[in-house]
Structure formats: structure tokens, C-alpha cells
Amino acid sequence: MTNNILPSWNDTEIKRSVLKFIERISDKDSEDFIPEENRIAVFDNDGTLWTEQPFPVQLLFALDRIKELAELNPEMKNSQPFKAFIEKDIKTISTFSKKDIMTFLFKTHDAKTPEEFESNVKHWFENAVHPRFKFSFYDSVFKPQVELLQYLRENDFKTFIVSGGGINFMRVVSEKIYGISSDRVIGSSGKTKIEYEGSKPLITRLPELGSFDDREEKVNNIYLHIGKRPVFAFGNSDGDLAMLRYTLAGEGLKMALLIHHDDSEREVAYDKDFKISPLKEALDVAEAEGINVVSMKNDWNKVF
Amino acid sequence: MTNNILPSWNDTEIKRSVLKFIERISDKDSEDFIPEENRIAVFDNDGTLWTEQPFPVQLLFALDRIKELAELNPEMKNSQPFKAFIEKDIKTISTFSKKDIMTFLFKTHDAKTPEEFESNVKHWFENAVHPRFKFSFYDSVFKPQVELLQYLRENDFKTFIVSGGGINFMRVVSEKIYGISSDRVIGSSGKTKIEYEGSKPLITRLPELGSFDDREEKVNNIYLHIGKRPVFAFGNSDGDLAMLRYTLAGEGLKMALLIHHDDSEREVAYDKDFKISPLKEALDVAEAEGINVVSMKNDWNKVF
Numbered sequence: 001m002t003n004n005i006l007p008s009w010n011d012t013e014i015k016r017s018v019l020k021f022i023e024r025i026s027d028k029d030s031e032d033f034i035p036e037e038n039r040i041a042v043f044d045n046d047g048t049l050w051t052e053q054p055f056p057v058q059l060l061f062a063l064d065r066i067k068e069l070a071e072l073n074p075e076m077k078n079s080q081p082f083k084a085f086i087e088k089d090i091k092t093i094s095t096f097s098k099k100d101i102m103t104f105l106f107k108t109h110d111a112k113t114p115e116e117f118e119s120n121v122k123h124w125f126e127n128a129v130h131p132r133f134k135f136s137f138y139d140s141v142f143k144p145q146v147e148l149l150q151y152l153r154e155n156d157f158k159t160f161i162v163s164g165g166g167i168n169f170m171r172v173v174s175e176k177i178y179g180i181s182s183d184r185v186i187g188s189s190g191k192t193k194i195e196y197e198g199s200k201p202l203i204t205r206l207p208e209l210g211s212f213d214d215r216e217e218k219v220n221n222i223y224l225h226i227g228k229r230p231v232f233a234f235g236n237s238d239g240d241l242a243m244l245r246y247t248l249a250g251e252g253l254k255m256a257l258l259i260h261h262d263d264s265e266r267e268v269a270y271d272k273d274f275k276i277s278p279l280k281e282a283l284d285v286a287e288a289e290g291i292n293v294v295s296m297k298n299d300w301n302k303v304f
Numbered sequence: 305m306t307n308n309i310l311p312s313w314n315d316t317e318i319k320r321s322v323l324k325f326i327e328r329i330s331d332k333d334s335e336d337f338i339p340e341e342n343r344i345a346v347f348d349n350d351g352t353l354w355t356e357q358p359f360p361v362q363l364l365f366a367l368d369r370i371k372e373l374a375e376l377n378p379e380m381k382n383s384q385p386f387k388a389f390i391e392k393d394i395k396t397i398s399t400f401s402k403k404d405i406m407t408f409l410f411k412t413h414d415a416k417t418p419e420e421f422e423s424n425v426k427h428w429f430e431n432a433v434h435p436r437f438k439f440s441f442y443d444s445v446f447k448p449q450v451e452l453l454q455y456l457r458e459n460d461f462k463t464f465i466v467s468g469g470g471i472n473f474m475r476v477v478s479e480k481i482y483g484i485s486s487d488r489v490i491g492s493s494g495k496t497k498i499e500y501e502g503s504k505p506l507i508t509r510l511p512e513l514g515s516f517d518d519r520e521e522k523v524n525n526i527y528l529h530i531g532k533r534p535v536f537a538f539g540n541s542d543g544d545l546a547m548l549r550y551t552l553a554g555e556g557l558k559m560a561l562l563i564h565h566d567d568s569e570r571e572v573a574y575d576k577d578f579k580i581s582p583l584k585e586a587l588d589v590a591e592a593e594g595i596n597v598v599s600m601k602n603d604w605n606k607v608f
Contacts, residue, residue, distance in 0.1 A: 192524050203527050216497075216498035220498060227472055
């Protein structure tokens with residue numbers, strides 16, 4: 001009976017729990033009913049909505065971009081962290097923290113205006129090919145999750161991305177690949193300032209990280225951008241734990257989920273060993289704290 | 305023929321221009337067509353969507369709150385700026401800038417948690433009465449503007465508030481009075497930090513102004529929160545000029561409007577003389593820059 005709903009999810013305990021949750025909070029006669037204006041669902045992006053292996057998509061974009069930058073600035077080739085990125089020295093890159101990488105990314109995102117940056121990102125998406133899966137990055141999204149986002153919206157949820165990834169990087173494609181409008185994308189952001197050309201205000205992007213949207217900062221940014229506590233949260237790493245816990249600490253019925261990448265055949269099996277964004281603490285506390293662990297291998301019948 | 309649409313607007317040139325704009329950008333065969341995902345409309349709040357006279361609504365909330373605070377901290381009564389606010393010394397208050405006032409407001413918004421602050425604001429709205437109009441602040445909104453917001457949404461616009469007012473103050477009532485969900489409210493924001501109660505993350509509000517959402521900062525915040533340039537913008541003061549200009553500097557058809565409060569009978573007639581938020585420069589450049597000036601007296605047949 002539930003085969004038409006979320007078809008890429010296997011009929012396991014997890015899928016049944018998700019459907020049951022949505023049914024209960026939608027039922028006006030249930031004590032678990034949640035009015036539409038409070039149906040807030042937040043999703044991490046890298047590793048939760050699209051693949052982050054071997055590297056987060058935005059890092060792959062930066063790696064292509066830095067090759068062009070290095071041709072203009074040859075001295076880059078000999079100084080870290082640029083050297084490691086230019087040489088795709090995975091061993092060295094793997095020792096950098098997520099914040100190191102985001103700081104670096106914002107330095108390589110050298111477009112001065114929003115329009116130029118958007119055009120660079122769009123151009124890259126139109127042409128780049130995933131190093132392992134050989135598909136367009138438009139296809140690097142997890143099909144079961146796109147179905148879930150859609151199903152939540154059909155049930156009057158507002159769906160948000162809350163990601164460590166760059167806010168304006170994701171926005172270029174979020175409407176097309178997830179059906180999520182730019183204003184419902186929250187992420188790490190660079191600083192900007194306004195300059196004038198005559199009376200025309202121009203947004204100038206500064207190559208400097210403003211908010212690094214990871215761990216507790218995800219909760220601060222949920223308050224800043226959404227202003228309400230989510231009732232549904234989905235992540236895949238320790239960087240999402242604060243957001244999952246914040247969701248579960250609310251009143252009434254709520255649900256938090258965590259993808260465990262345990263599918264080496266169809267994607268990659270990894271957790272605490274992925275230095276850029278490890279999954280360890282969240283997995284350790286999941287059962288005790290009521291966080292549902294999704295097995296990519298067992299709970300999904302399709303990945304991409 | 306247009307009487308059923310925007311009934312509180314008189315059938316003047318302004319109303320006809322707004323309807324014509326919406327018609328043209330909605331017409332798929334027109335070269336002015338704007339796809340739904342780019343139909344972004346931004347509205348200032350104080351003086352644009354609700355009355356800001358004699359003082360902005362949030363300041364009236366703070367004035368009631370400070371009386372309670374002064375009872376707890378009697379020394380407040382003798383030190384500025386508290387003294388002026390407690391004594392409702394309008395002359396002295398009028399010499400403070402909007403930023404002085406916002407900094408002061410964030411100091412008096414002493415609720416430690418989002419839930420406590422929301423409950424304080426809600427309680428005030430349920431009980432407070434406007435000093436001049438004697439109605440509930442729920443009724444202090446401009447009826448023609450509520451109709452316009454609704455009509456824009458019926459034409460697939462996303463409607464946003466972009467205001468100097470406190471983001472989480474407005475959010476308590478924005479859904480109810482404007483039909484605008486909390487995530488589509490942008491405003492001045494205080495700093496927050498996350499503290500833990502066991503494994504439970506708690507958002508702690510700090511009595512410190514973070515972003516003062518006025519003038520150029522409105523454009524920075526539109527980029528941060530929306531990530532797209534608006535095609536329709538509505539303000540009423542010099543604090544909105546950067547946002548109106550940013551809208552008009554975009555490609556394609558767009559529209560910017562400015563309310564001129566010239567109706568001393570039904571509301572208040574004021575512009576450059578209102579120190580907290582003057583209207584001078586914007587009015588001076590309006591005609592040359594293509595900003596439509598709305599006369600409250602002539603263009604609206606109802607105000608509240």
C-alpha cells in the first residue's frame with residue numbers, strides 16, 4: 001500500500017516510522033498534530049542529500065577553479081594549502097579540517113559579484129563530471145532523499161537545507177535538483193560589502209568566511225534564518241548532531257535521522273574514518289538519544 | 305474591472321502601474337515575463353506595513369518592558385538612555401538615531417531564550433493598546449498593504465519583510481497579520497550562543513545587536529537570507545533607499561515604491577522631520593530614479 005510513496009525506500013522499519021510520523025502530525029484529531037506553520041524540516045546537504053565522496057562537491061568545484069587560478073598566479077603552486085589542492089594530494093588534504101577547507105574555498109571563490117559567482121558555478125555544473133561515477137553533478141543527488149523532500153512538501157512541510165557547504169554555491173542548483181528555493185538554503189557564508197557605481201549599489205563578495213555553518217552554528221543559523229525549531233531533521237555526520245539534538249529537544253512529536261554510509265558497492269562505506277566530516281559521536285549516541293540510523297545499504301533500493 | 309483587486313487602493317496611476325507590472329511579468333508570451341522562482345518581493349515593515357507613529361511598535365513594546373525592568377533595577381531611572389524612555393521624554397528620544405534605539409532595544413529585550421522572548425512579545429500583543437488609535441497592535445497594519453502582499457502571493461511571488469525592526473520580534477506576529485512565515489522575515493538580529501543542558505542544546509540570546517538591518521545592510525541581508533535580487537520593493541524611508549536602488553539595478557522589469565505619509569487625518573503626515581527614520585533623500589531622488597511615490601492620502605481609500 002505504501003509502495004507508491006517513497007518508492008526508492010525499502011519497506012523497512014525506518015520507512016514505516018517516517019510515514020507514521022507524517023501521518024500522525026497531519027491528523028487534526030491526533031494529539032500529535034502539528035499546524036502547517038510549524039512543519040519545518042531541515043536537511044544537511046553533503047553526504048545527506050548528495051554524495052560527498054571522494055570529496056564534497058564544492059571542493060571538486062574549487063579544485064577545478066584553482067587550476068585556472070594557479071595559471072594566473074604560478075607562485076600558488078608551491079605554497080600550502082594550494083599546493084596540496086593543485087596536486088590533488090589526497091593524503092595532505094585529508095589532514096585539513098572542514099573549517100580549514102571552507103576557509104580555503106572562500107579564498108578560491110574569487111568572483112567579485114554574486115552574478116559572476118553564480119555564472120562560474122553554473123558553468124561548472126554544466127560541464128563537470130564526477131571523478132568516480134562519471135555522471136553530471138546534477139545527478140549526484142540521492143534519489144530517496146529527493147522523494148522524501150517532495151513527500152514532506154506534499155504534506156505541507158517547509159523543507160530547508162542547513163549545510164556546512166557554501167550558501168550561494170548550493171543556491172545555484174537547489175531549486176533544480178531538490179525543489180528548494182534559494183531563501184530556504186542555509187549554509188556557510190562569506191562576508192559581503194556594498195559599493196556604489198553612481199547611485200547603483202553593488203554587492204561585493206569578500207574572500208573571507210563569515211559564518212561557518214557547522215555543529216552548534218547550525219542551530220544559531222536555524223534561529224537566524226528560520227526563527228522556529230524544526231520538527232524533522234536529517235544529517236549524516238557529527239557536524240549535524242547539534243541540529244538533530246536541537247530538533248529532538250522540542251515539545252511534541254519530532255523525528256531525527258542519520259544516514260550511515262555503509263554501501264561500498266553502490267556508493268562508499270565510511271564513517272569515523274572520513275576526516276573532513278567524520279561520523280562517530282552521533283552514531284555512538286544515536287540509539288540512546290532517539291536518532292534513527294538509516295542504512296544506505298538496507299533502507300534504500302536506489303541510491304542515485 | 306479592477307475594483308475587486310486591491311479594493312483599499314484608489315483607482316489611481318499607482319494602482320494601475322502595480323497591476324500592469326504584475327500582468328506583464330506573469331505573461332509567458334511577454335518579453336517581461338519573470339519565472340516564478342525569481343518573483344521576489346521585499347517590504348520594509350515600520351511605516352510601510354504598519355504604523356510607526358508616534359514610535360515604532362517595537363519601541364512601544366520596549367517602553368512597557370522597561371517600566372517593569374526599572375522596578376527591578378531602580379538605578380535605571382536616573383541614567384540615560386533609560387531615563388528618557390521611562391519618562392517617555394519624547395523630545396530626548398527624538399534625538400536618538402535608529403541604531404541607538406535598536407541597541408537600546410536589544411538591551412531591554414532581556415529574555416534569555418527564544419521561547420521566553422516569544423512569550424513576552426505575544427503577551428504584549430494580546431494586551432497592549434495603541435496610544436493614539438486605541439486599537440490592538442494586531443490592527444495597526446495598513447490594509448492596502450495586506451491586500452497587496454496577498455495579491456502578489458496569488459501571482460506566485462514570494463513576499464519578504466526586510467526591516468530595521470527586530471527579526472524575532474516581527475516573527476511572533478508576521479504569519480498572523482501579514483501571512484508571511486517566520487523564515488521570510490529579515491530584520492535586525494541579536495547575537496546568540498549555544499549552551500548545553502546535558503546533551504540538549506539551548507539557544508541563548510545575548511543582549512547585543514548583531515546585524516542592524518538598515519540602509520546598505522538591507523542589501524547584504526537580502527543576499528544572505530534570500531540569495532536573489534528582488535524584482536519588487538516597497539519602503540517608506542531613507543533606510544530603504546539602498547534596497548529600492550538594488551532592486552531597480554537588476555535586469556528586466558522591476559518596480560520600486562515608497563509610501564509618503566501625507567495623511568494627517570487618517571494617520572500622520574511626516575517625512576524628513578521624523579528623526580528616528582527620516583524620508584528625505586529617497587523622496588528627492590524618487591522621480592529621477594524611477595521610484596513610485598505612493599500618497600497615503602490620495603492612493604489609499606482605507607488605511608487600517
